[in-house]
Amino acid sequence: MSENRRQHLFDSNVFLTLDLLWAKEEVDPYYRARKINGEFYRNYEEQRQNPDKFYDYTRMSVETFDYILETVKSDLESGINPKSFRGISPAEKLYITLGFLASGQPFKRLSLSFRMEKQR
Structure with a gap:
């Protein structure tokens, strides 16, 4: 299969891409x-x-939000592997944190709505 054909296959089928990228780990499909x-x-x-x-x-x-994000961005970037499919961006970390602080929702509910599984 040519490289262009392979790339098109990935670009046109998000679920195939997700399955292949996550194949090495057992991840609940909900979180994928x-x-x-x-x-x-x-x-x-x-x-x-x-x-x-x-x-x-x-x-x-x-x-x-943008000011705070710029101020703490380097601290929030620690542990992010840019090649990792599941990397959580600093903006996402801050957004989730502020949503939690503003609403007081339990972590389990945030986990479900943001589709973030507890790390093993």
Whole structure:
């Protein structure tokens, strides 16, 4: 199979890509779709475009969020492997933390809505 054909196969079939990338680990299929169905990937950019909704979720403005993110980004990047499929970006870490602090939801509920499984 040519490299272009192989790349097209991956680009056109997200679930095949997910299955192949995660084949080495036993991961609950629910969590495999994090970057498709997880709360951060579904809401973050859209909320940034709607400052009132972003404020309702994080209890701060987009500008304040960006300032805090820039301030703590290097600390939040520790442990991220850029080649890792499941790497959690600093923006996602901060967004989840602020959502937790604003809502007080239990960790299990956050785990389900953000589709992040407890590390083993």
